[in-house]
């Protein structure tokens with residue numbers, strides 16, 4: 461008899477095989493996809509801005525009306541197992557994009573860490589970084605709001621924090637000559 465596969469669902473299922481709850485939980489809550497983006501017609505290049513969608517909550521990094529988001533915001537695309545591979549504006553850190561590409565989730569993903577705040581602690585989320593919301597833009601130009609941090613993984617996210625109580629210390633050693 462074959463051994464049971466006890467890997468977590470995101471490692472043993474394809475996107476198409478996931479149930480609704482599993483699918484929803486793949487979102488790490490970063491909010492990066494809810495920033496306004498520009499696409500250059502001639503090159504297809506995507507540029508992120510720090511301008512939030514009008515329904516984005518810049519603190520929780522969640523949608524303020526998730527159930528009705530498609531009716532409320534015209535260009536809020538529905539993610540599906542079939543279109544994930546073609547949505548080039550999704551950040552490379554997106555849980556859907558990672559699993560769709562056959563990769564694993566990062567340590568900060570709440571499914572891995574068990575902590576919904578880890579995506580914020582790792583500096584991956586948009587918390588505190590949305591400078592303005594689209595409905596308040598007025599005469600401002602989106603091109604003036606282009607930023608590159610949503611395409612990057614910050615240094616503090618590259619390694620999981622050291623667990624407490626494992627005998628290693630993160631403090632600096634004393635200066636020479638200190639009493």
Ligand code: SF4
Nearest residue numbers: 487488490491493554
């Ligand atoms: S980029 Fe992906 S993981 Fe982040 S909020 Fe959007 S759907 Fe969720």
Ligand code: SF4
Nearest residue numbers: 494513516523529536
């Ligand atoms: S409507 Fe909600 S889910 Fe869609 S882009 Fe805006 S904040 Fe994000």
